[in-house]
Amino acid sequence: xxxxxxVIWMExxxxxxxxxxxxxxxxxxxxxxxxxxxxxxxxxxxxAEALAARPPDxxxxxxxxxxxxxxxxxxxxxxxxxxxxxxxMGKALGDAADVSAADLASALxxxxxxxxxxxxxxxxxxTMVDALAPxxxxxxxxxxxxxxxxxxxxxxxxxxEEGAKATVPLVARKGRASYLGARSTGHEDPGAASTALIVxxxxxxxxxxxxxxxxxx
Amino acid sequence: MVGIVLISHSHGLASEAAELAxxxxxxxxxxxxxxxxxxxxxxxxxxxxxxxxxxxxxGDGVVLIPDLGSSVLTARLLESPGSVVIADVxxxxxAISAAxxxxxxxSLEGVLAAAAEARSFRKL
Numbered sequence: 001x002x003x004x005x006x007v008i009w010m011e012x013x014x015x016x017x018x019x020x021x022x023x024x025x026x027x028x029x030x031x032x033x034x035x036x037x038x039x040x041x042x043x044x045x046x047x048a049e050a051l052a053a054r055p056p057d058x059x060x061x062x063x064x065x066x067x068x069x070x071x072x073x074x075x076x077x078x079x080x081x082x083x084x085x086x087x088x089m090g091k092a093l094g095d096a097a098d099v100s101a102a103d104l105a106s107a108l109x110x111x112x113x114x115x116x117x118x119x120x121x122x123x124x125x126x127t128m129v130d131a132l133a134p135x136x137x138x139x140x141x142x143x144x145x146x147x148x149x150x151x152x153x154x155x156x157x158x159x160x161e162e163g164a165k166a167t168v169p170l171v172a173r174k175g176r177a178s179y180l181g182a183r184s185t186g187h188e189d190p191g192a193a194s195t196a197l198i199v200x201x202x203x204x205x206x207x208x209x210x211x212x213x214x215x216x217x
Numbered sequence: 218m219v220g221i222v223l224i225s226h227s228h229g230l231a232s233e234a235a236e237l238a239x240x241x242x243x244x245x246x247x248x249x250x251x252x253x254x255x256x257x258x259x260x261x262x263x264x265x266x267x268x269x270x271x272x273x274x275x276g277d278g279v280v281l282i283p284d285l286g287s288s289v290l291t292a293r294l295l296e297s298p299g300s301v302v303i304a305d306v307x308x309x310x311x312a313i314s315a316a317x318x319x320x321x322x323x324s325l326e327g328v329l330a331a332a333a334e335a336r337s338f339r340k341l
Contacts, residue, residue, distance in 0.1 A: 039260075071294060075260030080290035118293055176286055 001149075002098050005205065006062040007051055012201035014044040020197050027190040031177040035076055036190040043074035043082070059099050063090030063107075077175060078191060081115050081128060082198075088114035101149030105139040108156075112136045119174060126172040126184065128191035131163040135199045150206045157196070157203035164192035219319040219328045220247040220273025223312050224266055224283040224292055228253030234309055238316035246320040247273035248312070261287040266295055274301075278325030280315050280332060284308045302329060310335035 017024075017040045025037030050069045056062045067086030070079050092107035093099050099107075112132050121127040123134075138159035142152025165188065172184040175191070221238070225231035231252025238248045249269035254260030270279050279301045281292040292303050302325065304311055311332040318331030 033259075035260075071263050071291075073255075075254035075258075075262065075287070077287035077290050079261075080263075080287065080294055084294070118290055 001059060001101070001104065003057060003059055003062060005209065006059040007055075009202055009205045010044070010047055010051060010062060010066055012205050013198050014048045016197045016201045016204075017041050017044045017194065020194070024190050024194055024197075027188055027193055030187040031172065031180055031184045032190060033076075033176055036078060036194065039074045039076040040078060040082075040194055043070045043079060046070075046073035058093070058095055058097055060090040060093035060095060063087070063093065066090075077119075078128075078194065081119055081191070082194075084114040084118050085111035085132070101139075101143045101147075101152055105136070105143045105152070108132075108136040108139055121174040124170060125174045126167045126170040126177060126189045126192075127174050128189070128195045130167050130170070130189065131160040131192040131195035131199070134163040135160040135195070150203075150209075153199075153203045153206045157200045160192075160196040160199040164188060164196040167192045218247055218275055219277045219315075219323065219325050220249070220270070220275060220279040221312065221315050221319060221328070222249050222251055222266060222269040222273060222279060222281050223308070224261065224269075224281060224288040225250075225252040225308065226259050226261060226284060226286070226288060228257060230284070230308075234312050237309070238312040241313055242316050242320040244320045246316050247275060248316050248319075249273045261291045263291050263294060266291055270295060270301060278302070278328075280304050280319075280325070280328050282306060282308060282311050282315065282332065299325075304329055304332040306332045306335050307338075310338050314338075 021037035021041045025034055028034050028036035047066045047069045050065055056065050063086045067083040071083030089107040089111040092110040121129045123130055135156040139152050139156035142155045167189040169185055172178040177184040223231045223235050231250035235248045235250040249272045251265040251269040255262045281303045283289045283292040314335040315328050315332040318328045
């Protein structure tokens with residue numbers, strides 16, 4: 001996967017976040033401060049502008065620029081968290097001009113570790129980690145032994161979606177929702193939901209890149 | 218003197234707390250406010266925090282005092298062991314304790330310790 005692939009992934013995320021903005025904000029209105037959708041929309045719009053203004057020449061460069069932009073432009077807790085995730089992923093990919101699915105899987109694990117270190121959340125705390133960590137595991141499993149990247153990314157996206165849905169019954173132990181205590185149950189965590197969008201965008205880009213032969217009627 | 222940066226989601230809260238901390242010290246203690254998002258709304262701006270750190274850094278270290286949530290995460294991104302450190306303390310009481318210690322010429326460790334004492338301050 002080359003630099004262009006990663007730029008298209010960021011564009012796909014920008015579009016998915018724009019489309020999901022109001023949904024994310026509604027989720028955040030239930031247990032947070034009702035700004036997750038607008039914050040992320042602003043952040044990824046700024047990522048698109050930054051990539052157009054200063055096009056990086058490596059996949060790692062795309063992710064580092066995206067992360068640094070999110071940290072500066074989001075304005076809520078998701079900025080430092082997603083910013084750290086993308087920056088750590090970018091750093092893990094280094095200067096390579098082309099990276100494999102296995103490289104991306106290890107980079108995602110580095111991203112998850114960065115988010116955990118910064119926010120101190122573990123799985124089950126009702127945060128983005130509940131979607132991100134299973135996605136990283138699914139991707140690592142999928143690419144292990146040279147598996148098809150498209151299948152691995154689809155598995156990661158499904159794991160993120162499942163992880164996000166599984167936050168519904170949880171009691172929040174981190175972030176703004178944790179102030180609600182037991183009243184935070186019954187709602188999907190907005191950060192886990194946006195993580196599912198981000199990993200889902202990777203699945204979509206990979207699927208478009210390698211169209212499978214359709215069975216003929 | 219050790220510098221102090223007060224980081225809040227609210228521009229008003231950060232600037233008023235900084236003003237309060239400065240006014241109880243009587244000397245020109247370097248306390249800067251980094252409140253609100255870039256557009257002035259509720260949120261945190263890493264650029265504002267970085268600028269505030271530069272403003273108060275006199276070479277003796279800087280203590281960051283965040284309110285909560287994204288303020289804490291943003292502060293953590295700017296941490297630099299031994300020179301820019303976070304005090305995990307109540308916002309107003311911690312700011313005043315830290316400012317008083319800094320005004321008295323305390324070291325970075327001394328200011329952090331003074332700020333930490335604010336956790337157990339009783340009002341009655």
